[in-house]
Amino acid sequence: MTSQFENQSLTQKIKNLFVGEDFFKTGISKIRELENEKIYFKKWLDEKRNADMAWLEKSLEKRTNPELLNEEFKSVISAAYLYDTPFNHDEKPETGKISRYAWGSGDYHKLLKKKLKDICEEIELFEKGIKTKYYIDDGPVMDKVWAVNSGIGWMGKNTNVINPEYGSFFFICEILINRELEYEKPIEDLCESCNICLNACPTGALYEPYKLDANFCISYHTIENKNEIPDYINLNGWIFGCDICQDVCPFNKSKIFTEEKSFYPIEKTYNKSLNELEKITEEEFNELLKSSPVKRTKFSGWKRNIEKEKKSRETAKINLFFRKGFMYFTSQWLTRLECLLFYNTSAHRPALHQKSCRALDGRHYFRCTE
Numbered sequence: 482m483t484s485q486f487e488n489q490s491l492t493q494k495i496k497n498l499f500v501g502e503d504f505f506k507t508g509i510s511k512i513r514e515l516e517n518e519k520i521y522f523k524k525w526l527d528e529k530r531n532a533d534m535a536w537l538e539k540s541l542e543k544r545t546n547p548e549l550l551n552e553e554f555k556s557v558i559s560a561a562y563l564y565d566t567p568f569n570h571d572e573k574p575e576t577g578k579i580s581r582y583a584w585g586s587g588d589y590h591k592l593l594k595k596k597l598k599d600i601c602e603e604i605e606l607f608e609k610g611i612k613t614k615y616y617i618d619d620g621p622v623m624d625k626v627w628a629v630n631s632g633i634g635w636m637g638k639n640t641n642v643i644n645p646e647y648g649s650f651f652f653i654c655e656i657l658i659n660r661e662l663e664y665e666k667p668i669e670d671l672c673e674s675c676n677i678c679l680n681a682c683p684t685g686a687l688y689e690p691y692k693l694d695a696n697f698c699i700s701y702h703t704i705e706n707k708n709e710i711p712d713y714i715n716l717n718g719w720i721f722g723c724d725i726c727q728d729v730c731p732f733n734k735s736k737i738f739t740e741e742k743s744f745y746p747i748e749k750t751y752n753k754s755l756n757e758l759e760k761i762t763e764e765e766f767n768e769l770l771k772s773s774p775v776k777r778t779k780f781s782g783w784k785r786n787i788e789k790e791k792k793s794r795e796t797a798k799i800n801l802f803f804r805k806g807f808m809y810f811t812s813q814w815l816t817r818l819e820c821l822l823f824y825n826t827s828a829h830r831p832a833l834h835q836k837s838c839r840a841l842d843g844r845h846y847f848r849c850t851e
């Protein structure tokens with residue numbers, strides 16, 4: 482297979498391999514210690530923005546300095562694999578929503594690791610002594626930072642990497658290699674003055690542009706949180722993950738979709754009501770979602786999320802009932818008060834002593850009686 486690449490640079494040969502495995506974008510950056518990112522990341526951890534994800538604290542040094550993984554590595558190859566599909570969430574209040582990356586039957590870790598393994602084997606055949614190591618969001622690597630450095634996209638205000646053509650519904654993979662390659666430059670941040678994602682976040686998890694607090698993030702609570710979900714968190718219909726800050730992004734209107742059918746929604750869980758989803762037994766859950774990312778929350782987390790959302794829906798109905806009642810009685814009281822004020826200040830009081838009165842501007846008032 483390598484003979485067809487003889488007249489190409491090592492960088493181009495590597496990029497061609499990714500194209501052959503259906504990655505839509507590949508970028509390369511020089512390995513270095515991420516000094517600025519380390520300062521921000523440490524501050525973020527000190528402020529407890531990571532909630533109870535303590536494993537992030539344990540890997541701080543390695544995450545910000547890939548040379549600690551292996552000092553031989555010289556370059557980071559970042560690659561993007563699309564997972565968006567031509568399906569949409571049902572916005573009916575009773576629907577239990579699953580994040581796009583997880584609503585299919587396929588295990589993206591297995592799928593992409595197989596592709597990365599094959600690519601690494603081919604790369605190591607190009608030259609004697611080449612060493613590689615691959616990751617797909619399962620190692621101490623700041624994949625978003627390297628993707629930005631490699632020109633895959635820019636870091637959006639919703640903390641997702643955004644590509645101007647493909648949006649942000651894609652997986653990011655890395656291959657570390659012990660070779661100097663041709664490096665890309667970061668691309669322009671096109672978020673500019675747009676704050677749609679920040680305004681759309683229902684819990685305030687996006688507390689500032691480019692900053693996220695996991696303590697308020699629906700995705701964190703429905704996936705990583707192993708305890709009870711706090712009362713102050715409204716899941717807004719989500720039972721696994723959350724796509725709100727990506728769904729509203731103007732760059733996700735491109736209508737470019739993956740051809741990987743295993744990322745298409747599972748019929749039995751796609752846009753189903755909370756009551757329907759609650760009826761799924763543990764045996765059905767384990768079989769139906771055995772390869773899906775949803776299995777990460779386990780059956781206990783699945784049940785907890787559904788129960789939490791159902792409770793929130795019932796509470797919302799009760800609150801709406803009382804709110805409407807309060808607004809009705811308040812409007813009645815204000816109307817009567819306005820009538821009395823009009824009567825007491827009018828020079829035509831006798832004319833107002835009728836069973837029904839009308840103000841000078843034509844509005845109807847409560848009955849005025851002597």
